[in-house]
Structure formats: C-alpha cells, structure tokens
Amino acid sequence: MPKKTFAAIVQRTEKWDRTKEAHQQEGFAGHAAFVGGLEKEGFIGMAGLMMPSEEVLFIFLADSEEEVRERMRQDPWQQDGHAKLTRVEEIFIRIGAPKQDN
Numbered sequence: 001m002p003k004k005t006f007a008a009i010v011q012r013t014e015k016w017d018r019t020k021e022a023h024q025q026e027g028f029a030g031h032a033a034f035v036g037g038l039e040k041e042g043f044i045g046m047a048g049l050m051m052p053s054e055e056v057l058f059i060f061l062a063d064s065e066e067e068v069r070e071r072m073r074q075d076p077w078q079q080d081g082h083a084k085l086t087r088v089e090e091i092f093i094r095i096g097a098p099k100q101d102n
Contacts, residue, residue: 002100003061005045006068009087010056016082030076043071045098056083061100065090 012018017025023032038044046059060068065088077083 003063005091005093005097006060006062006065006088007091008058008060008068008072008085008089009050010058010072010078010083011086012054012056013081013084015080025077025082027076027080027082031082034075038071042100055086059091059093059098061098 022028025031035044035047039047043060043062044058045061046057048057049055050057060071062068062071068088069085072078072085075083078085
C-alpha cells in the first residue's frame with residue numbers, strides 16, 4: 001500500500017548559531033546521520049532550506065502524521081533544541097511527486 005505524503009516545516013531555534021554554517025553547528029554529525037538514514041529508507045522524499053526564512057521544508061512518505069512527528073522527535077537537533085518541528089500536514093502532490101517503492 002502506498003504511503004501518504006506529508007509536508008513538514010522545521011524551524012531553527014535560538015540555539016542555532018547564525019554565524020556558522022549548518023555543518024559547523026554543534027551536533028551536526030548526529031543530525032546528518034539521522035536524516036541520511038531516513039532518506040536512505042525512503043521516509044524522506046525531499047528536503048530543502050527555505051529562503052529567506054531559513055525554515056526547512058521536508059516531504060515525508062509515511063503512514064500518518066503521528067509517525068512523522070514520532071520519527072522527527074528522534075532527530076538529535078530536535079532533542080537538543082537546535083530545531084523544532086512546527087507544522088505537519090498531509091499533502092496531495094499532483095506534479096513531481098516523490099517516487100515510492102510499492
């Protein structure tokens with residue numbers, strides 16, 4: 001059964017040092033490994049930095065909104081306060097939808 005598609009917005013918090021690039025932030029290695037694992041398993045369909053807000057847009061392929069929220073709670077940057085998941089909504093992409101393994 002195909003997964004549902006969810007858009008999620010993650011905001012950088014006051015713990016984010018805006019004088020440093022993302023890869024220079026404390027805890028980057030753990031965050032990168034975590035997100036890389038989600039991408040590898042097909043849970044993340046797409047992700048990118050929104051400018052000029054510096055929020056991050058994620059497109060997830062999941063069974064439910066709660067699954068997205070639960071998985072994102074495991075992100076080291078969510079746990080240490082560098083980032084905060086602020087919004088998750090199911091979306092219906094009509095053009096350019098991420099490919100799913102069925």
